Each structure stands twice: as structure tokens, then as C-alpha cells.
Amino acid sequence: MRVKHKPGSIVVLCGGLGGSRFVDALRLAAGDEQVTALVNVGDDVEILGLHVSPDLDTVLYTLAGLLDEERGWGVSYETYGALEMAERLGGESWFTLGDRDLGLHLVRTGLMRAGRPLSEVTRHLCERLAVRVRLLPASDDPVRTVVETPAGELPFQTWFVGRGHADPVTGLRYEGAEAARPAPGVVEALGAADLVFLAPSNPFTSVLPILAVPGIPEALTAKHVVAVSPLVGGRALRGPLAEMMTSLGHEPGPRGIAELYGDLAGELVVDPADAGSVPGALVAPIVMVDPAVREEVGRAVLEAVS
């Protein structure tokens, strides 16, 4: 049975890798125009004077077929001439930016310096790369995830990339979120949605920074919200989520995820490996590292929630 979805009827709150793969799965199953991705900007960072939006870029590259799927970030067949030269000249080189990737950051930064908001620039980039899924940043205003650790507060990318997420996380805050407004179209997209997913992204660093923007959680209250577990068999497929849940006092498994999202999500989808771990949870295969299985995962999840 294939469920028919109206254009824009599915909205996904997501971060980078896990989120982008889930967005890819849904658009393959339901159609590009049916899906809106509402993407975290809490990871955004300025590198070498350029505005980098790692989560937006991972979603964009995935949908455009440009992602280095093996590595899970950046562009495939990438070169690193610019960063190598910058390093040689004493420039910032701790955050790996490939040459093709830099081309995008140069264009985005130029448009933003000319006064165009991130949401408008993102639409432009989607058009140029023929990406028809709608990508919306959570906000055009700066929201920055700050990680609290025994070594002190660290900007997200300093903690994640700069220090290899080695510092235990004792808390998080989303700087700027209180004053941020949802990007144009965000509240309208949520209002028009039949189905809202919390993607299998890290809740603390991908989903909650979106929900920290006033107006976004309010737009979810009357909606059919489904969380997809970012943990399978008690482990994140990639990244430090399980360790982070433990250090923050949550159970590192689907039950911890269910408790964390609480009333925000009416349903939780877990992988068959975790069937029975959360009473009432829906079960569907949610491992979609391989692009070839994504359409099937998208269909299975949509069928499970319909």
C-alpha cells in the first residue's frame, strides 16, 4: 500500500548526516515536493571568514547527489588545495573544508554579506543544484549550540571537531535562540503539514536547537509528530550520542529518547533491533546508510505511521 501525500505535507526537523539520510528516504518514498526539511543551524560556524552551515550543507549535498557518502560529510571527489595553502600560511585549518565545499561557502557568504538571509540563500543554492525538497533553516538569526564540559563551555564545533568530542557533555545551551525568530516559511510549513518527523539526528545538538526557537514548538502542538530513534541497538550509527545521553543522565537507548522527547512526539519509530524496548513504539527498519535501501526505509516508516 502506498500512502499518497500532498505537496509539503511532511516536515522533518533534522540535523546533518542522520537527518539528511532520513530526508532522502522520505523524498524517495513520497516525492520531492512532499517533503520540507527544517534544518538545525546550531552547528553553524565561521571558518576563514566564511559562513559554514554544516547541517544544511550535508542535507543539500545528500539530496544533490554530491555527498561523500563514505565519509558522511563534504563533497565526493574532493580536493584540499585551499586548506593546505591556508595552513601553510598560518590560517585556520582545524575545520576541514574541501575546495568544492569552499566554493559553496564563498557564494553563500557573498550573498549573506550582500544582505540576503540564510533562508533565501539556501533556496538559491537548492535551485542551482536542482534540489526540489524544500530546505528551511530553523532561523535566519544566529542560534549557536554551546556545550558545557568539565573543561568549560565550548562552541559546538570546537567541542565536536576541534577537540574530537572527547570532553564529556554536562549540559548544553542554544545561544541566541531566545531572541531568534523562525525563518520565513517555517511556521507556515509546520501549519500545513500532516506529519512532522523528528529525524534520527542527535536530539541535543540537532533537534532541540531547532525547538529552542520560539514559535517552532508552538507550531507543533496540534500536529502528528513522530520521532525516529537515532539509536539502534543502543548505539548511534555515527557520532557521540550514546555517550552524551549517559553523561547527561539519560538512558542511552530508544527509551531514553522517548523520555527525552516526552509529549513533544506522539509516536516513536524504532528499528526491529529495538522492538519491544519502548511500549507502544512503532517498528520499521531505520538503518539507511546505504543509499540503495533509503526508498524502502522511507516507505516502511510512512506505512508504519499511517
Add this chain to the structure above:
Amino acid sequence: MRVKHKPGSIVVLCGGLGGSRFVDALRLAAGDEQVTALVNVGDDVEILGLHVSPDLDTVLYTLAGLLDEERGWGVSYETYGALEMAERLGGESWFTLGDRDLGLHLVRTGLMRAGRPLSEVTRHLCERLAVRVRLLPASDDPVRTVVETPAGELPFQTWFVGRGHADPVTGLRYEGAEAARPAPGVVEALGAADLVFLAPSNPFTSVLPILAVPGIPEALTAKHVVAVSPLVGGRALRGPLAEMMTSLGHEPGPRGIAELYGDLAGELVVDPADAGSVPGALVAPIVMVDPAVREEVGRAVLEAVS
């Protein structure tokens, strides 16, 4: 006979390719510390939000052994991933910037945005690339060559690169020059010099924009100034100088160069191919496209003027 020169005793006013090769020739013959290059900034341009100094870069890359000698600009073994992506995304792509080259522009632009003047940034880049010849931009203030053509006034790079120097040149002006000050160290370097060369660069687009900065011509008045002809056998080795001289009403040969510089230069060095073309001109081989002949050219020129 080898003439001994004191550190900093030779100053060269120069532009990009011809100038960089002559600076290379002199430092190979006299020693790196003996030579100061006073470099044109009239060609500087902002591309993709980055400050590009084509003449400074050509001198820097030549002296660091990084120049693509075949092409005469940019870095050897270069890739173009960033520019290709920028073009795909609708960004500025008319001015070719390779990836390694972009790495330098990113570092320079970052330092300048942080408030460091071009001269200080140039010193930093030289240190990082172990270039011991002293490179000084003519000015830290913006001086921009504007080319007058039948199609109207064009910024230099628009005329040169953007339109392939197809428009006849009817005049030139150096925007900002009147208000510009010599970069720190320029007047002092000229004051300490025993010998000042006007490099075999295009006078209109490389040497005169340096001399348009108030204070620089004044510092030359009591000096031994030697112009090296940028024309050999009536032709520039590269670039549109001969055509430009004709359209501006000058004779396209060493005699035209001698008239153009007038009292500015006490002596003119011409190639053996032009021996006898200008009464009193010194003769030395000045074709130095091949890096292997540069030291010999440097020695011959220094001996001719000593």
C-alpha cells in the same frame, strides 16, 4: 666582476610577471637581502569577497618557487574545485582563482578584515613562504587603475581579464592615488637604496600607478634610477603593452619607453636586439622567461649599470 651590494641597496618598482622575473633575476645575482620589491597594487580586485593582489602574488609565488611558470600566473599543479562549484552556484567566476591561490586569498582577507594592513599581511605571507626578498605594496590605501576605452571607463581587471584587453586604451587614471600614502617602509627603502630599477613591467598599468602615490616620486629625485625596457624587438614578451603604447600615442619600442619615463630614469637598459635604438642606452640581455637564465640576466644588468 661581481659588484657587492649592501642589504636593501636595490629597490625595484614592479608589477606582476615581467617585474617578478626581474626581481628574481636580481636576487639570484645580488642576494635576497639586497633586494626590495616595491609592488603595484593598482590591479588589486575583490573576487568572491576576497582581496586579490595579483602583482604581489605573482612576485610572491615566483620567489617562493610556486608560480606556474608556463602560464605566468597562479600556482603550479593547481586545481579549480572551488571556482567550478562557485560557478555552478551562480557565483563570480570570470576571474580564474585556483584552489591553492584561494587559500592565500582567504588568509590575506581574514587578516585584513582583522585590521592588519596589506603591507603587514604581505610580510607575514613572505615569512610563511620563506621569501627573504622584501616585498612592499606601494600603498596600504586603495589605488585602483581605471582604463579609459571607447566603451567607457573600465576597472583594470574588467578590462584585462573580463574583456580580454580587447578595448583600445585611450587613457588611464589611478583612482585613490592622490589620497594614498606610501606603505610603511617604502620611503625609507627608497631613501636607503643605491640603485632603483623601474622593472620591465607595463609602465601604464604597473610602474606609473606606483609613482602616482604622493611621496614615492619625490623619494626618487636624488637616486640612481634605471629603467629596464619591457619591450624587446618592439614587442612586449607578454601582454598588450605595444598596442597600448600605440593607442596612447607613444612609439611602441624602447625609444617610446625612454620618452615616457623622461627624467624619472637616468638610464635605460635595452636588450641586445634593440642595441642602438636609443642613444646612450645600456645594453644587457633582458629576456628571462626561463628561470635558468635569470641569475645571468641579473648579473649582466647589474654590471651594465655599475
